[in-house]
Amino acid sequence: MxxxxxxxxxxxxxxxxxxxxxxxxxxxxxxxxxxxxxxxxxxxxxxxxxxxxxxxxxxxxxxxxxxxxxxxxxxxxxxxxxxxxxxxxxxxxxxxxxxxxxxxxxxxxxxxxxxxxxxxxxxxxxxxxxxxxxxxxxxxxxxxxxxxxxxxxxxxxxxxxxxxxxxxxxxxxxxxxxxxxxxxxxxxLDARDWCSGMVEAVKVALIKDAAFFERIEATAVAMTAGDMPAMQELIYRCAELHIQHIGGAGDPFESGSSRPLDFGHWSAHKLEQLTNFELRHGEAVSIGIALDSVYSFLLGWLSAPDMQRILTVLKNMHLPVWHPLLEKQGDKDSPVIAGLEEFREHLGGRLTISLLRAIGKGEEVHQMNLDLLYQAVDICKNNQ
Structure with missing residues (x-):
């Protein structure tokens, strides 16, 4: 040869x-x-x-x-x-x-x-x-x-x-x-676009930078009300973390299945599609972050107070943490949760989902327990 x-x-x-x-x-x-x-x-x-x-x-x-x-x-x-x-x-x-x-x-x-x-x-x-x-x-x-x-x-x-x-x-x-x-x-910007855009900063802070999350937590109410200096600070740090990840993770073109910056996104993409994009991307990601944060809590990884801190920050930003499409539809699975396989196809390879070991520390898993997911849905519903 x-x-x-x-x-x-x-x-x-x-x-x-x-x-x-x-x-x-x-x-x-x-x-x-x-x-x-x-x-x-x-x-x-x-x-x-x-x-x-x-x-x-x-x-x-x-x-x-x-x-x-x-x-x-x-x-x-x-x-x-x-x-x-x-x-x-x-x-x-x-x-x-x-x-x-x-x-x-x-x-x-x-x-x-x-x-x-x-x-x-x-x-x-x-x-x-x-x-x-x-x-x-x-x-x-x-x-x-x-x-x-x-x-x-x-x-x-x-x-x-x-x-x-x-x-x-x-x-x-x-x-x-x-x-x-x-x-x-x-x-x-209108209020929905102003608020929904902040969620990607919450996402990257949760998986990479606990101090940044604490800063977001302290300024969330003020930013939601229109505090431009705080918003510019959020945008700069969020962009910086994204740039560092793209250049420093060794896989800028995502040739593998590891995509930590997609924390909260597996369900968000499906929610956008199912609502005919009536949900803003940031609103869908907020729901996805809430779901995966609660799921991390149910795994025993995230403490109950930290889970509540995350949900509170999202709600302080006037963002949703639950949607009816997360629930079972009669005797059928939730159409969102049924989208896990579609997300695997989108990744190309085995299913890889980012979860939280702690605020500021993401960790990947390759399977999701459906019973725990539906428990997480119920908790999100009760905290909306």
């Missing part, structure tokens, strides 16, 4: 920038980044895809973007700023995905140019995937505009769309060229 072995490493590096009033002409944060990537020999192109909800709440934004990029040397903005409706529906619309691919083709966005997504996590997921499948990978820049995308999805390496009712069934690992977090965009 003859055989040739190929081995190589690909280095990925990107920055997450925190800067207020990003498109103010006096703010050179984004311009400096782009100009550092300019080439003397030719002009690179920029295609901006904007969340329609963001555009509606910031009516001068489109004009500000156009004016801002006129001053950036070495780059030319495409003549159209594409505005799309945001929210989960954008990830359920394959024709919309391919219309964006068509725009990348129409405006000559090559692999040296950039697609810039401005919006919530769903829009950024779709834009990143469109860029990833065009020309085998066009560079993309993310400008997240929600709490959830600034502290979690927008700073990671994943993107994708839903297919056949399955969350992120189509997708890729395509790191952004850069991420720019501007707190001004958070000022126009």
């Amino acid at each position: 003859e055989y040739i072995q190929q081995n190589f490493n690909v280095n990925f590096s990107y920055g997450v920038f925190f800067s207020s009033h990003l498109f103010d002409p006096a703010n050179n944060c984004l311009a400096t980044f782009l100009e550092s990537k300019a080439e003397d020999a030719y002009v690179k192109k920029l295609l901006v895809v904007l969340d329609g909800g963001v555009a509606a709440h910031h009516p001068q934004l489109t004009q500000q973007i156009q004016q801002y990029f006129r001053q950036v040397k070495g780059f030319q903005l495409a003549p159209e700023i594409i505005t799309l409706a945001g929210g989960e529906s954008v990830k359920n619309d394959l024709p919309l995905l391919f219309s964006l691919v068509d725009a990348i083709d129409k405006y000559g966005i090559d692999r040296h140019s950039y697609v810039i997504g401005i919006g919530g996590g769903s829009l950024l997921d779709m834009v990143g995937f469109a860029a990833a499948i065009s020309h085998r990978g066009v560079k993309h820049i993310r400008i997240p505009t929600t709490v959830l995308s600034q502290n979690d999805s927008g700073v990671g390496v994943k993107n994708g769309v839903n297919y056949k009712g399955k969350k992120n069934f189509l997708g890729s690992f395509a790191p952004p060229a850069a991420v720019f977090n501007d707190p001004v965009f958070l000022t126009t």
